[in-house]
Amino acid sequence: MSMKASTRQVDGVTIVDLSGRITLGEGSVVLRDTVKDLLGKGAKHILLNLGDVSYIDSSGIGELVSAFTSVQRQGGELKLLHLTKKVHDLLQITKLYTVFDVQEEEASAIKAFSK
Amino acid sequence: MESTLESVNKAEEMADQIAAQAGFDEDVRGGISMAVREAMINAVLHGNAYDPAKRVNLSFEQNGRELIITIGDEGRGLEPDEIPDPLAPENLMKQSGRGIFLIRAFMDEVRFRKLEPGTEITLIKRIPVTELDRQEAST
Numbered sequence A: 001m002s003m004k005a006s007t008r009q010v011d012g013v014t015i016v017d018l019s020g021r022i023t024l025g026e027g028s029v030v031l032r033d034t035v036k037d038l039l040g041k042g043a044k045h046i047l048l049n050l051g052d053v054s055y056i057d058s059s060g061i062g063e064l065v066s067a068f069t070s071v072q073r074q075g076g077e078l079k080l081l082h083l084t085k086k087v088h089d090l091l092q093i094t095k096l097y098t099v100f101d102v103q104e105e106e107a108s109a110i111k112a113f114s115k
Numbered sequence B: 001m002e003s004t005l006e007s008v009n010k011a012e013e014m015a016d017q018i019a020a021q022a023g024f025d026e027d028v029r030g031g032i033s034m035a036v037r038e039a040m041i042n043a044v045l046h047g048n049a050y051d052p053a054k055r056v057n058l059s060f061e062q063n064g065r066e067l068i069i070t071i072g073d074e075g076r077g078l079e080p081d082e083i084p085d086p087l088a089p090e091n092l093m094k095q096s097g098r099g100i101f102l103i104r105a106f107m108d109e110v111r112f113r114k115l116e117p118g119t120e121i122t123l124i125k126r127i128p129v130t131e132l133d134r135q136e137a138s139t
Helices: A026-040 A058-073 A085-093 A106-112 B005-022 B026-047 B099-106 B129-137
Strands: A004-010 A013-022 A045-056 A077-081 A101-103 B057-063 B066-072 B109-115 B118-126
Touching: A004 A026, A013 A026, A013 A058, A013 A106, A026 A058, A045 A058, A045 A085, A045 A106, A058 A077, A058 B026, A077 A106, A085 B099, A101 A106, B005 B026, B005 B057, B005 B066, B026 B066, B026 B099, B026 B118, B099 B109
Parallel strands: A013 A045, A045 A077, A077 A101
Antiparallel strands: A004 A013, B057 B066, B066 B118, B109 B118
């Protein structure tokens, strides 16, 4: 299953709804290009909704880390929303769970951005 | 197998099916197929560097109490002891370097062997005793 990304704006936050697999190849490229495009347009508050992401491999984890640092370098914030158990466990194992700001509810996630 | 991304995906699917036949539950199967995916990525990408002239050898063996998966490439070789710890604070935010760590996290035993040329990695997962009892009872 390929990865899909669609974006929407809510109260100054760009929400990226991702679905499918973030893996080496197409999935990682879609995520990279989406974040690059948003940063190019000046987006500073990015919320990645991973609720429909069924699987992430090491390449996908690397892309999430890269997205996080790219957004930070531009003076913005990137948060994660709705992790599945698999993705949650993977971020725990790799000790990245505490690095990312992981949110459970969309409304509170939007409020959590410093605006 | 060819040194392509398709081979990586195919090996992952095969691992999931074979792990299911061996009786592993869904969570463990997910770990096994991820370990196989990561080992295949190492072989195809870091080992053979997508070289169409180089092959990846994949084999599955269910040997009584264990599922044994072997993946060999024809690349420049890998020094597993020289791979930095991806959990170290200075490496935590690096984009790559987590593949071998994930393989070790999901498998019971991981062995490396130097080939001439290339690297062979053996992944071992022990079959739960309850499942072996069930298999024996049905025979």
